[in-house]
Amino acid sequence: MNSHIYYLFYISLVFLFVYKATGCEPIDTTLGFISQPLNQSNFDIQKPYDVPLEHRYKFSNGVHQLWVIKTDKPHSRTSKTGPRTEIRIRDYDYSSGVWQFEAYGYVPCSTTGVCIMQVFGSQPPHATTTMLRVYNSSLYYYTNPVILSNLYNRWFRLNVIHDVEGNTIKVYIDGILKHEATGRGGKSHYFKCGVYTSSNASFYMESRWKDIKVLKLGD
Ligand SMILES: *[C@@H]1O[C@H](CO)[C@@H](O)[C@H](O)[C@H]1NC(C)=O
Ligand SMILES: *[C@@H]1O[C@H](CO)[C@@H](O)[C@H](O)[C@H]1NC(C)=O
Numbered sequence: 001m002n003s004h005i006y007y008l009f010y011i012s013l014v015f016l017f018v019y020k021a022t023g024c025e026p027i028d029t030t031l032g033f034i035s036q037p038l039n040q041s042n043f044d045i046q047k048p049y050d051v052p053l054e055h056r057y058k059f060s061n062g063v064h065q066l067w068v069i070k071t072d073k074p075h076s077r078t079s080k081t082g083p084r085t086e087i088r089i090r091d092y093d094y095s096s097g098v099w100q101f102e103a104y105g106y107v108p109c110s111t112t113g114v115c116i117m118q119v120f121g122s123q124p125p126h127a128t129t130t131m132l133r134v135y136n137s138s139l140y141y142y143t144n145p146v147i148l149s150n151l152y153n154r155w156f157r158l159n160v161i162h163d164v165e166g167n168t169i170k171v172y173i174d175g176i177l178k179h180e181a182t183g184r185g186g187k188s189h190y191f192k193c194g195v196y197t198s199s200n201a202s203f204y205m206e207s208r209w210k211d212i213k214v215l216k217l218g219d
């Protein structure tokens with residue numbers, strides 16, 4: 001009987017050790033950060049220029065739903081970029097400091113070949129410092145590595161931390177660090193989320209977002 005209890009105790013210790021050692025414990029990524037005031041006027045929505053907003057975007061019960069079709073037009077008559085319906089966070093463009101994007105995201109299973117979140121701005125020739133893309137049921141940091149598999153049809157919490165001077169990016173899913181990358185420099189940045197067509201896109205692409213926050217590390 002006693003040996004049973006010691007055995008269980010030992011097994012629990014081993015599990016605890018492995019759990020800690022692999023860093024799989026969710027953390028509060030917002031500690032020390034200050035949440036910036038946001039309202040609908042901070043959400044500049046970019047959508048195919050020739051369709052009304054309500055044909056590609058809906059805001060209801062606190063959920064932003066954004067979708068686009070592969071054959072859609074770009075967001076402006078002169079743009080040569082792929083179709084998008086995206087929230088571009090306005091009034092919090094930054095060139096220094098440590099900034100964080102937090103939101104709950106959701107991708108329905110019909111969606112692939114699309115970028116759903118960006119840290120915009122970088123040293124040319126690139127345009128972005130981070131892209132999170134959906135390919136075949138997984139979320140990727142650009143095309144590698146996988147950030148989250150079995151992505152479809154469930155809410156996940158996303159935290160992306162950009163340290164401009166340190167030139168680093170950290171991506172967390174549900175409080176767990178999934179990827180740490182070197183940034184791509186640049187002097188002007190902002191956050192975006194929604195759908196922006198990438199390679200091998202599905203006909204229909206959609207993502208949903210709620211509780212969007214922009215936070216800045218306090219001094
Ligand atoms: C939204 O916030 C801006 C400042 O960030 C303020 O000027 C504006 O009045 C606010 N709008 C609403 C509808 O609260
Ligand atoms: C997605 O699936 C297609 C078809 O099976 C395959 O060609 C492609 O390489 C996959 N993409 C990734 C990033 O796994």
Ligand SMILES: *[C@@H]1O[C@H](CO)[C@@H](O)[C@H](O)[C@H]1NC(C)=O
Nearest residue numbers: 113135136143198199200201
């Ligand atoms: C796109 O599809 C082609 C052909 O199936 C495949 O070779 C390529 O790896 C795919 N790219 C991605 C990013 O899924």
